[in-house]
Amino acid sequence: MDNDISNFDLNLLKAFDALLDEQSVTAAAKRLNLTQPAVSGMLSRLRDHFDDQLFIRNQRGITPTKRAKELSLPIKQLLNDAKLMMQPVVFEPNQSTAQFRIAASDYAIKTVILPLIQLLRAQAPHIRIAVLDVEPDQIYAQLETGALDFALVTPEQTHESLYSQHLFEEHYICAVHQQHEFAQRHQLTLADFCTQPYVLVSQQGDAFQGIVDQLLATHGLQREVVLSLHSFLVLPELLASTDLFAIMPSRLIPQDAELKVLDIPLAIPTFHKCLVWHAHTHHHAPHQWLRQLIGSIYHDLAK
CATH class of the missing domain: 1.10.10.10 (Winged helix-like DNA-binding domain superfamily/Winged helix DNA-binding domain)
Structure with a gap:
């Protein structure tokens, strides 16, 4: 034997x-x-x-x-x-108790996680989502080891060995309280642009210069930044209650905000947001389903 x-x-x-x-x-x-x-x-x-x-x-x-x-x-x-x-794995979203760990910035929480949760509550109410901070230098290792399931990042933050799904392209706008004297204008001149007080959002929250200031410097100009924050989330409320201006991603303006959106007299580069994941989850049915659900948010908006 x-x-x-x-x-x-x-x-x-x-x-x-x-x-x-x-x-x-x-x-x-x-x-x-x-x-x-x-x-x-x-x-x-x-x-x-x-x-x-x-x-x-x-x-x-x-x-x-x-x-x-x-x-x-x-x-x-x-x-x-x-x-x-x-047998092929049959994933039942409405019965699943799966848990996913997603790295997302505050911007991605507002633009991706929020609409995702709204969909999940209707289609898969028992699925759990844990949102973690984005650590650009650690994304690949975290996805490889399973510490993360997905990351919402820009293409510059991803790794060539990861799978990636493009979600959307974002552009910047200038926002100010709707009662501000400049709120009646559709576009600012560079001179007007530089004379206003600004709030700036930086990764660490302690920078008073960013890409806008670099672009202004090429014209021999500068602006006054009086407040530096590490998060976009408080910006709408802050702008609605002060005379400060902000250059911010367009998707962060609430529809009911008491803000006026002005065209920017500078060509500020747009940025892209994408969803990335590791090969070991690429064929996993629950992961496939969630990727498709996230992608559907922006596919529907593009129609």
């Missing part, structure tokens, strides 16, 4: 199961779509492996031995488990 499974042909288990059910070599061969000599050969190999006759010939076919009867349930369970394992 050989106990090394690496030397065992698992197809022999299918032959065993057919012989057990049919109790006839001929009938088992027909069920397996094999010749009778082929099944007889498989039975011989089974006998060698289990060191037992397994099936004894009788007038009507074959009868299982005591050892064969002992093996019948484990082998049937093994074959059934293998069959289930080979």
